[in-house]
Amino acid sequence: MKNLFLKSPTGGIFIALVLVCLLFGSLTSRFFTPMNMSVILNQVSVNAILAFGVTFVIIAGGIDLSLGSLLAVSGVIVALLSQEGSYALWIGLLLTLLAGMAMGAFNGALVVLTKVPPFIVTLGTMTIGRGVALLLSKGRPISDLNESLNFLGSGDILGIPVPIIFLIISFVFCQMLLTKTVFGRYVKAIGGNEMAAFVAGVRVNRIKLWVYVISGLFAALAGILLTARINTGQPNAGLGFELDAIAAVIIGGTSTRGGKGTITGTLLGVLFIGVINNGLDLINVSAYWQQVIMGGIIILAVVLDGLYQKMKK
Amino acid sequence: MKNLFLKSPTGGIFIALVLVCLLFGSLTSRFFTPMNMSVILNQVSVNAILAFGVTFVIIAGGIDLSLGSLLAVSGVIVALLSQEGSYALWIGLLLTLLAGMAMGAFNGALVVLTKVPPFIVTLGTMTIGRGVALLLSKGRPISDLNESLNFLGSGDILGIPVPIIFLIISFVFCQMLLTKTVFGRYVKAIGGNEMAAFVAGVRVNRIKLWVYVISGLFAALAGILLTARINTGQPNAGLGFELDAIAAVIIGGTSTRGGKGTITGTLLGVLFIGVINNGLDLINVSAYWQQVIMGGIIILAVVLDGLYQKMKK
Amino acid sequence: LVGSACSEKKKDHLVIGVSMLSMQNEFIQQVADALEKSAKTANVELIVVDAERSSLKQVEQVESFISQQVDAIILNPCEFEASSPAVEKAQKAGIPIVNVNSSTKSKPDAFVGSDDAESANMAMELIAKHLNGKGNVLMIQGYMGQAAQLDRERGAKAVFAKYPGLKLLASQTGEWDRAKSMSLMENWIQSFGDQIQAVFAQNDEMGLGALQALMDAKKKAQVYVVSVDGIQDARKSVEQGNLDATLIQNAEKQGSESLRMAVELAQKKKIKESNILIPFEIFQKK
Amino acid sequence: MSFSYSGSPILRSVNLRLEKAEIHALVGENGAGKSSLFKSIMGIISPSDGEIIFFDQRIHGLSVREILGKGISMIHQELMLIPELSVAENIYLGRENSAGGHMSLAAIQRSVQALFDRFGLDIPVDVKVKELSIARQQIVEIMRSVSQEAKLILMDEPTSSLTDGEIQFFTRLIRDLKEAGVGILFTSHKMEEIFEFADVVSVLRDGEMIGTYRTNEIDAHVLVEKMVGRELKDFYPKADVEVGEPILDVENVGLSGVFQGINFQVRAGEVLGLAGLVGAGRTDIGQSIFGIRPYTSGEIRYLGKRFEAKHPSEALEAGMAYLGEDRKELGIIPEMSIRENMTLGLMRMFQKMQAILFQAEKKATEDNSDALRIRMAHSGQKIQELSGGNQQKVLFGRMLLNMPNLLILDEPTRGIDVVSKFDIYSLILELKKAGKGILLISSDMTELLEMSDRVVVISKGSQRGELSKQEASPARVLQLALHA
Numbered sequence A, B: 001m002k003n004l005f006l007k008s009p010t011g012g013i014f015i016a017l018v019l020v021c022l023l024f025g026s027l028t029s030r031f032f033t034p035m036n037m038s039v040i041l042n043q044v045s046v047n048a049i050l051a052f053g054v055t056f057v058i059i060a061g062g063i064d065l066s067l068g069s070l071l072a073v074s075g076v077i078v079a080l081l082s083q084e085g086s087y088a089l090w091i092g093l094l095l096t097l098l099a100g101m102a103m104g105a106f107n108g109a110l111v112v113l114t115k116v117p118p119f120i121v122t123l124g125t126m127t128i129g130r131g132v133a134l135l136l137s138k139g140r141p142i143s144d145l146n147e148s149l150n151f152l153g154s155g156d157i158l159g160i161p162v163p164i165i166f167l168i169i170s171f172v173f174c175q176m177l178l179t180k181t182v183f184g185r186y187v188k189a190i191g192g193n194e195m196a197a198f199v200a201g202v203r204v205n206r207i208k209l210w211v212y213v214i215s216g217l218f219a220a221l222a223g224i225l226l227t228a229r230i231n232t233g234q235p236n237a238g239l240g241f242e243l244d245a246i247a248a249v250i251i252g253g254t255s256t257r258g259g260k261g262t263i264t265g266t267l268l269g270v271l272f273i274g275v276i277n278n279g280l281d282l283i284n285v286s287a288y289w290q291q292v293i294m295g296g297i298i299i300l301a302v303v304l305d306g307l308y309q310k311m312k313k
Numbered sequence C: 001l002v003g004s005a006c007s008e009k010k011k012d013h014l015v016i017g018v019s020m021l022s023m024q025n026e027f028i029q030q031v032a033d034a035l036e037k038s039a040k041t042a043n044v045e046l047i048v049v050d051a052e053r054s055s056l057k058q059v060e061q062v063e064s065f066i067s068q069q070v071d072a073i074i075l076n077p078c079e080f081e082a083s084s085p086a087v088e089k090a091q092k093a094g095i096p097i098v099n100v101n102s103s104t105k106s107k108p109d110a111f112v113g114s115d116d117a118e119s120a121n122m123a124m125e126l127i128a129k130h131l132n133g134k135g136n137v138l139m140i141q142g143y144m145g146q147a148a149q150l151d152r153e154r155g156a157k158a159v160f161a162k163y164p165g166l167k168l169l170a171s172q173t174g175e176w177d178r179a180k181s182m183s184l185m186e187n188w189i190q191s192f193g194d195q196i197q198a199v200f201a202q203n204d205e206m207g208l209g210a211l212q213a214l215m216d217a218k219k220k221a222q223v224y225v226v227s228v229d230g231i232q233d234a235r236k237s238v239e240q241g242n243l244d245a246t247l248i249q250n251a252e253k254q255g256s257e258s259l260r261m262a263v264e265l266a267q268k269k270k271i272k273e274s275n276i277l278i279p280f281e282i283f284q285k286k
Numbered sequence D: 001m002s003f004s005y006s007g008s009p010i011l012r013s014v015n016l017r018l019e020k021a022e023i024h025a026l027v028g029e030n031g032a033g034k035s036s037l038f039k040s041i042m043g044i045i046s047p048s049d050g051e052i053i054f055f056d057q058r059i060h061g062l063s064v065r066e067i068l069g070k071g072i073s074m075i076h077q078e079l080m081l082i083p084e085l086s087v088a089e090n091i092y093l094g095r096e097n098s099a100g101g102h103m104s105l106a107a108i109q110r111s112v113q114a115l116f117d118r119f120g121l122d123i124p125v126d127v128k129v130k131e132l133s134i135a136r137q138q139i140v141e142i143m144r145s146v147s148q149e150a151k152l153i154l155m156d157e158p159t160s161s162l163t164d165g166e167i168q169f170f171t172r173l174i175r176d177l178k179e180a181g182v183g184i185l186f187t188s189h190k191m192e193e194i195f196e197f198a199d200v201v202s203v204l205r206d207g208e209m210i211g212t213y214r215t216n217e218i219d220a221h222v223l224v225e226k227m228v229g230r231e232l233k234d235f236y237p238k239a240d241v242e243v244g245e246p247i248l249d250v251e252n253v254g255l256s257g258v259f260q261g262i263n264f265q266v267r268a269g270e271v272l273g274l275a276g277l278v279g280a281g282r283t284d285i286g287q288s289i290f291g292i293r294p295y296t297s298g299e300i301r302y303l304g305k306r307f308e309a310k311h312p313s314e315a316l317e318a319g320m321a322y323l324g325e326d327r328k329e330l331g332i333i334p335e336m337s338i339r340e341n342m343t344l345g346l347m348r349m350f351q352k353m354q355a356i357l358f359q360a361e362k363k364a365t366e367d368n369s370d371a372l373r374i375r376m377a378h379s380g381q382k383i384q385e386l387s388g389g390n391q392q393k394v395l396f397g398r399m400l401l402n403m404p405n406l407l408i409l410d411e412p413t414r415g416i417d418v419v420s421k422f423d424i425y426s427l428i429l430e431l432k433k434a435g436k437g438i439l440l441i442s443s444d445m446t447e448l449l450e451m452s453d454r455v456v457v458i459s460k461g462s463q464r465g466e467l468s469k470q471e472a473s474p475a476r477v478l479q480l481a482l483h484a
């Protein structure tokens, strides 16, 4: 176990996570309750799912800034399709996930076909997506949703809240996809050396397209979950979520240059941000100081991680 | 002239800019008025100054997400120092610019010393900066500023509005710095191949530090200008400005991988975004469609630029 | 520069420029709808733009209106201080300007709206009455540093000063956002548990987010929740007996009144009252 | 077959024929078009006319994947490996789902292990490629093409990073492949290899095929003449030079965990060679002297004074010059011009209050380029458009601009054609005559022994001995280098 932990590239951020947990635990007795742990997991589920999806994009050497907007569009779509007395839940979910994949494919196709930097492509679709969400919803929150959709947000199965179940399934799926499949290996290969992957016969364009499709799919899933959680489709949901998700991925040790990264790392990054958010609320730090402390802790954690990685060598 | 234009790497975006101008000009007679041209230049001045500064960071292979927050902190500082009856204007300006450089140096030092990816460092300082701006201003807009500060925002010299003068001076300064000095040369070298530059004896760390200092300096200048324009120091000013500035830089042909880029390109990118914003308001497109069109035009322009660069070869 | 302005062809109707705080906010959207509706009946052409909560953008939009030579401007200010230059610029250019919904430091030609501080004041009074002047309250703030947040905080604080028995357990920002304030409330439930007796949210979105968290935690019965704005969702929630109260700003009236004022000013008519205050209405289940 | 890059012809009506089980060498100067020819065959770039026929099938116009599937594989001049993936994963990249169905990671590892065992390689199959030395990476790249069981293997400078030890392995490999009936088309800038391995050799000059010859019917001098169009005498030029004062004294220097106990002296007017197998630590020694890395024990004296550079710029200012072993990584800035590359790090000479003196810069670099006979369109051309040899000359130009007393040259001729090699050797001689001290690190044994006045042998980070010119024979050096 100890060995396994030392070998893992995510050791540093894991230590940082343990440290902040201990810190908050010592500051307030409310932190280490089973209930609060469940609250944290519940809260991070949306960001985690976004971050899992975008991890593939970043490992492949790209970036996706449109996450937050795709989440909003998907949230609006699922809300529209889940108006009380309209379609069955599964139809709404299916169509929304398909819509998410289609939007991701739009990003991917632009990146692959036009060679425009992904930063600009997804910045463009981020703006477009926000407009589309507003158009679809006419700028208003969409409520009166099916009870069954609400269940996804606040129900539980065998005592485990549904969002946490989604989180776990997404984690396992992405972890498998990245580490156990040829697709995952190719994603790393493309991020590591695109030309080398190409001459080895890897279908680079196809993989790159899929990477954005995955990101879109998970953005849609996150949109569904958020809509279910707040029981409303919000056109302005997810503003700035892309930065949180990308931050979690990078804190989790995925390189901005592509080629390496892990889903476990991303999960730890997400938890790290989630725990700080939760802990600062619990100990009731003033809203202004929250931001200063949040930014400071994140930088500190990544610095410590760097030192730790060096020490290991 | 024709030759010069064809040789320039910014030819594509220049054509795109001309095209959107012609488009808006044909849609409304209010576009091509001297008054409206002056309005556009006035409006883009803040974004242009931010974008000029961050161009150096991006050419050197980095990124600066803290621009918007640094702008807010600087705006609050200059407002605090320019309260009616306090210091002379030049003291306030000087101290604010120094504060901007210090904040940039903080970014740069973290990037250089800790090897943490600039994305995370500046995301951290972005959050911290926002908190600091709120703390300094106690969360309140700061008004009752010196008349002389207001002059910087809405006065004019020989009929040219002061913000436009700032824009021109910044442009010339950055253009010279990038193309005519050793510093500019080394910035490009570091972005092109950091290791090779180091072995050749370039003081890589020092240059990288300075690049963030410049970015901070121009963020402070933009903060001063914005404060002067709206005649108030706003702790929540500049939200999301970093993305606009970075988008302008990339639209202007600077590579996200570093190593190449021009200030002229950045100016064209800034104007491009500014013209679209202005034109869409003029022809009274609904707010939701504006976003869709804006995103679409940006992607289209960069795609066309890519085609143009290919054709030239 | 001046010559071109006169040569503009004569229009048979008035053109009014409108800069709105944020078209992503339902209440503002309602005001805009009311403006459009009144404009149609009055045969006025509206140019509606969205300042996306940025006062700089707002100033720029007003500059654009001035260069377009509109007949009047309706401004829904983003900020008390920072949107002031917009008002000054319009007046300098001789174009009448009407502020709708919130005010600016520089005095416009007319003002139509309600006082943000008053809404918070009324909401907190409801809470005080419900708790008989004694109990623990949580406040969810808007985006820190924005005019609405500051005014509503001021209005609420006045009530706390009036009832020493009311205790402000904590106040944090929910950034006007339903999801964010839901998370915030979840965390507060962890730290304060059964101490929580009432929640004041500075807008309905955040109120509904907090409500959702309380209902999920099966704690709504013990906690009294009030928010302001009176958006559709909030009213529905009140009717269903979930949200305890919301304060309605009359969007319809703010829209139609400000348009009427703008038209009258554009036609250079004398106006009697340049400051029209539209009171809030308490909306709660009977 | 013909091919052009953006209008400028690179290959002009090239004809080439390769028999089964034939080992065919393709030679030519840098930029002659050898790699371009290989890439056209692999479908990475597409020729504008002509055709490529493989076992009676026209294959041009097919994609890389399809050509791999036909049984042609290629070893690229630049290593085409994914640093973050393991050795086994790299070897099977792109082929996990080939004919035999999907292969699990374990199956891939077993298969690669079996392959390595067959050739007696002790490279672990599950470590990441980035953790291997360059030489071992090159072996992985070679083994990848072998594992594809291709009928034709294109090898673009497969031995450029190998030293004598590994070349023996390579020799065996080539024999095995030939026996199995595999056709091999390879390029190399090392003349000995051409005659050792190849059955026939084709000469390419400026994109034109000059001719094909049997290696037993042609000798090296004639071949070089065909390549360059003129005769080259005295491939390793020599002259007697008076040895002067010591310039560099390295006394018991070490860097913890990397090398230790290094002792040598470089004097004015002499070339000191550092010999050793790949991975011996010679590069690190050079870098520690120049301030790219620190040293942790012992003392370095430069011109009689204690010297410890904390940054390469300090070494430069003291009058040293350094040429890194990997031109791409440590040498050039590809997107910048020849001029900008030549003055990189030396801008203090061409500035006044930070403002660049463009005229002075232009004159200095163009004079330098003329003296070095750099083949280029103009000095504002991007360096990446030059051939490898000419890029290397630009870097030499950079060193000369600094007017150094001491030059540290790490693999100065790697991947460089015979003519440029000759030019560089002549240049080294000139520098020696001018009383400079030169520290030469090279894995090309012949070059090292011919050019050096004394040789220091390094093995596993320790000094194994110093040999005078008379003592230094390949056998003696190898014996010391292998000394465990």
Ligand SMILES: Nc1ncnc2c1ncn2[C@@H]1O[C@H](COP(=O)(O)OP(=O)(O)OP(=O)(O)O)[C@@H](O)[C@H]1O
Residues within 6 Å of the ligand: D005, D010, D028, D029, D030, D031, D032, D033, D034, D035, D036, D037, D077, D385, D386, D387, D388, D389, D415, D417
């Ligand atoms: N991507 C490119 N764009 C433009 N020109 C190129 C490109 N790649 C190669 N060239 C040019 O094509 C010519 C042939 O290059 P090629 O790489 O085939 O030479 P080579 O014979 O393999 O040389 P070397 O011995 O240095 O490997 C050279 O003049 C080179 O400058």
Ligand SMILES: Nc1ncnc2c1ncn2[C@@H]1O[C@H](COP(=O)(O)OP(=O)(O)OP(=O)(O)O)[C@@H](O)[C@H]1O
Residues within 6 Å of the ligand: D130, D131, D132, D133, D134, D135, D276, D277, D278, D279, D280, D281, D282, D283, D284, D285, D325, D443
């Ligand atoms: N990328 C790397 N990762 C891990 N170890 C490395 C790496 N590169 C080199 N080494 C190790 O560092 C030591 C010194 O390598 P170095 O390149 O200095 O040797 P060298 O004698 O100069 O070899 P070469 O002949 O290739 O230049 C060797 O043990 C080598 O295996």
Ligand SMILES: [Mg+2]
Residues within 6 Å of the ligand: D034, D035, D036, D077, D156
């Ligand atoms: Mg080649």
Ligand SMILES: [Mg+2]
Residues within 6 Å of the ligand: D282, D283, D284, D325, D410
């Ligand atoms: Mg070496």
